[in-house]
Amino acid sequence: MTSSLSNANLPNEGNPVSSTIMTVDDSPSMRMLLKAALSDLGYKVLEAEDGVEALERLGGACSAGNGPDLLITDINMPRLDGFGLIEKVREQDRHRNLPILVLTTESSDEKKQRARSAGATGWIVKPFHPDKLAAAIRRVLH
Amino acid sequence: MNLDEIQQIFFQECDEGLATMEANFASVRQGGHDSETINTIFRSVHSIKGGAGAFGHERLQAFTHEYETLLDLVRNGTLTLDSDLLGTIVGAFDMLSDHVAAARDGGDAPADGAMLARLVAASTPSAPAPVAAVIADAPAAAAPAGDGFDDFDDLFALCEAPAPAADGHSGDWQVTFVPGADALENGGDPLLLVRELTMLDGEVLAADVSRLPLLDDLHPERSYLGWTAIVPGAVAEDDIRGIFEFMGDCDLTIARIGMPPVAPLADNDDDDDTLLVDLSEETPPVVVPAPVAPTADAPAAPAAPAAPVATILPADPATPRTVAPPPAQTIRVDLDKLDRLVNLVGELVITQAMLAQRLSEHGAGGISELTDLDHLTRELQESTMAIRAQPMKTVFSRVPRIIRELEVETGKRVRLDIVGEMTEVDKTVVERIGEPLTHLIRNAVDHGLETTAERLKAGKPEEGVVTLSAAHHSGRIVITVKDDGRGIDRKRVRAKAVERGIIAHDAVLSDEEVDNLIFAPGFSTAATVSNISGRGVGMDVVRKNVQALGGRIGITSNFGSGSSFALSLPLTLAVLDGMIVTVGDQTFVIPLGHIVESLRPEEDGVKILGPTASLLDVRGSYVPVHRVAEQLGIQGAQTDPAQAVLIVVESDTGQAVLMVDSIQDQRQVVVKSLEANYEAIPGLAGATILGDGRVALILDVDALISRWRRDPRLGLTPLGLAA
Structure with a gap:
């Protein structure tokens, strides 16, 4: 049983102008790299330097009605690491469907599986090329 | 950006x-580490x-x-941190520092082959060789996992499926997916x-x-659909x-x-070569088994029965566990901006002083707003200086590595104790103290500490201890490098000094003076100049560097039980609290840090020893009196001690008295360099601008006193008077 599907029905190409991305990384240079790349792509960027700050900012931004459309988080961070952050975010009902990309230096299947089972939507392997970053975001940003 | x-x-x-790592290594070494x-x-x-x-x-x-791989195994408990492993990890840390430096400066990366091999070996459980071989192969075995769908190729051939609208797409990709x-x-x-x-079109x-x-x-949150798409073959x-x-x-x-499957089958009766494959119903999902890395089965602890670090270096139960403090929240500011701020505040302080003076001339010196302004200015100045202040940690954190390298070079075992690394001092001081400090550390290990055999013979613990400490002490920072080694052998020092023509063979010297001989140019006690301390830099250069920072260096040494070098440095080179005094028609500033007390002597309080020498009886002890006017050649000053003001000061060489005409005021002054604006003058540390706009010179108390103490039989250049 098949039915044809018109390409016109597809979601638009993730209109960046209206999309906000929160980046979480304890390294200022990595945050800046992300911000530079994401800004070039036309996204608005919120930043946090570890899981704890990310949760605070996420709560604050959502209360103010401008919550992020996507979360990009590092794994290894002090206080609350990336896996812990994802778990806490997914616990909140309103964020069950928030796309989350993890930044990882490993591209092994084991790490990917771990990211997925932790609740991540996808991953970006560091160091990232801006085009790859853009592609990864397109694949998950609603 | x-x-x-x-x-x-x-x-x-x-x-x-790197600094964080060094601090945490210190915790590990002291047995106070946790996960x-x-x-x-x-x-x-x-x-x-x-x-x-x-x-x-x-x-x-x-x-x-590779470094991270090894650390990960330690972190997750696969490897136990014993002394061998710690040695590898710390060794790799030093190389990491070199790598970072090479990356930053664009230099050649260090030769890390041996260290990489060590890291890999340490990451590999010490099991029979075959296991290692399997591990080495593991990534290769895992690699095809991503391409595991290739297995479908064989299955494609078995499939006969309708080919909806695929005509005309020969060479393109047909993509079918069912999430x-x-x-x-x-x-x-x-x-x-x-x-x-x-x-992708x-x-x-x-x-x-x-x-x-x-x-x-x-179920609204389940996915039930699948799609078939055609993607251009060029992709x-x-x-x-x-x-x-x-x-x-x-x-x-x-x-x-349109591409034939790997092995075209004879019974493929479809005259169209197009294949459409939908495996979702007929074929169970092909599970590509994740290769099980043999490491997962490896024993949790390495076979080497090395003792855990904690037992090698037992933590003292009396001392609290050392946990490295969390990194401070910081903001980076361009140094030029900061220096401009410091300069402006300095000018503000001077202007404020001038304003106060003008107001007091008009009888309004007592108004409370002026006092408030004075407080605020001072607070502003202190806060500004505090911005420039940095903990000594930035310098001290480099010392462990120096010690490790010295241990290798000398074969001695050294424990480094660091005290007061959070003591703050001006950035300029922090930046410029590194070199003299490094030399003192090298000196302590190379010359100070005995060899292991000598230590055991002397009944000392095998491991030598070098203590590096920093503390604030009456407006200065005192940095001490102390060792528990052999101490200064004064007979040998003296003999060497005579041999080198530094002193006359019959010179009468106090212990303190003998100790200070090691700062004389051209002096080296090592029988042969070793490649560690003797890199063409002597202790005289160390002293010169310290003096250039407005500092002093002193030695205390006990033969047989060690030496201690104390560097005393100003916290900031920009301001100082001083006493304004007059001598003849000149105004001088005496740094307050030196002043013990000031007094007018009693009639018989001053004992005259000769035309220029006299002593003051300060509650029973005699202290030499220095006439500032004579030292600096000023006319018209008070010559009768009984009519003058005597100021007791503390210096490197003990107490002394400076004789001046009168005391005018006590206040904070902004130091203006004489060297930068004119030239260095012996006996003067700098200049400042007073409230009335006049220039006052700041006395270099140590230099004034050591000049007087100068013994013609000593070839030593007096403190602060280097030609």
Whole structure:
């Protein structure tokens, strides 16, 4: 049983102008790299330097009605690491469907599986090329 | 912010990361580490690796990768941190510092082959060789996992499926995918993948709705659909496959239309070569078994029965566990901006003083606003200076590595104790104290500490102790380098000094003076100049460097039980509290840090010893009196001690008395360099501008006193009077 599907029905190409991305990384240079790349792509960027700050900012931004459309988080961070952050975010009902990309230096299947089972939507392997970053975001940003 | 600027920040992060690591190594060595200590070290390496990759420092990235792998095994408990392993980890840390420096300065990366081999060996459980071989092969075995769908190729041939609308697409890709039922979890959305395919100029041919249940059974958060699309043949297969990377459990087939399968089958009666494969119903999902790395089965602890570090260096139960403090929150400010602020505040202080003076001339000196302004100015100045202040830690953190290298070079065993590393001092001082301090450390290990055999013979513990400490002491910072070695052998020092013609053979010297001989130019006690301390730099250069910072250096030594070098430095080179005094028609500033008391002598309080020498009886002890006017050649000053003001000062060489005409005021002054604006003058430390606009010279108390003490039989250059 098949039915044809018109390409016109597809979601638009993730209109960046209206999309906000929160980046979480304890390294200022990595945050800046992300911000530079994401800004070039036309996204608005919120930043946090570890899981704890990310949760605070996420709560604050959502209360103010401008919550992020996507979360990009590092794994290894002090206080609350990336896996812990994802778990806490997914616990909140309103964020069950928030796309989350993890930044990882490993591209092994084991790490990917771990990211997925932790609740991540996808991953970006560091160091990232801006085009790859853009592609990864397109694949998950609603 | 461009890439270069971000890279600069990355290198600053590297420095911070390295400092954090060093601090945590210290915790480990003191037996006070916990899992977070190792975790923090791991994170530092991990961050450096991430940045190294981003900025294209491949050697650094490769090195940090192996380093991180080993640390990860320690972190997760697979490896136990024994002294051998710690040695490897700390050794790798030193090399990491070199790698970072090479990446920053664009120099050659260090030869890290041996260290990489050590890291890999340490990461590999010490098991029979075959296991290691299997591990080495593991990645290769794992590699095909991503291409596991190739197995479908064989299956394609078995399939006979309708080929809807695939005509005319020979050579293009036919992509069929059925996301798993959980594809909508975690924010996933298969429709986005369809969009990606269309962005590759793909065209969706059909949606497979065969798995859609009846409405009653439909779960809104489950995925039931599958799609078939045609993507132009020019697109690389990897690009298509990449789209589905995040879809965990997804049936995906990518096949070139019109391409015969691997082995064309005889019973393929379809006259059209097109293949359409839908495996979702007929074929169970092909599970590519994840290769089980043999490491997972490896014994948790390495076979080497090395004792845990904690037992080698037992933690003193009386001392609290040392946990490295969390990194401070900081903001980076361009130094030029900061210096401009410091200068402006300095000018403000001077202007404020002038204003106070003018007001008092008009009888308004007592108004409360003036006092408030004075307080605020002073507070502003202190706060500004505090911005420039840095903990000694930035210097001290480099010392452990120096010690480690010295241990290797000398074969001695050294324990380093660091006290007061958070003591703050002006940035300029921090930056310029490193070199003399390094030399003192080298001197302590090389000359101060005995060899292991000598120590045991002397009944001392095998391990020598070098203590590095910093503390604030009456407006100055005192940095001490202390060893528990052999101490200064005064007979040998004296003999050497006579031999080198530094002193006459019959010179009468106090112990203190003999000790100070080692600061004489051209003096070296080592029988042969070793390649550690004797790099053409003597202790005289150390003293010169310290003096250039407005500092002093002193020695206390006990033969047989060790020496201690104390550097006393001003906290800031920009301001000082001083007493304003007059001598003849001149106004001088005496730094308050030196002043013990000031007094007018009693009639018989001053004992005259000769035309220029006299002593003051200060409550029973006699202190030499220095007439500032005579020292500096000033006319018209008071010559009768009974009519003058005597100021008791503390100096390197003990107490002394400075004789001046009168005391005018006590206040904070902004130091203006004589060297920068005129030239260095012996006996003067600098100049300042007073409230009335006049220039007053700041006395260099140590220099004035040592000049007087100068013994013609000593060839020593007096303190502060280096030609």
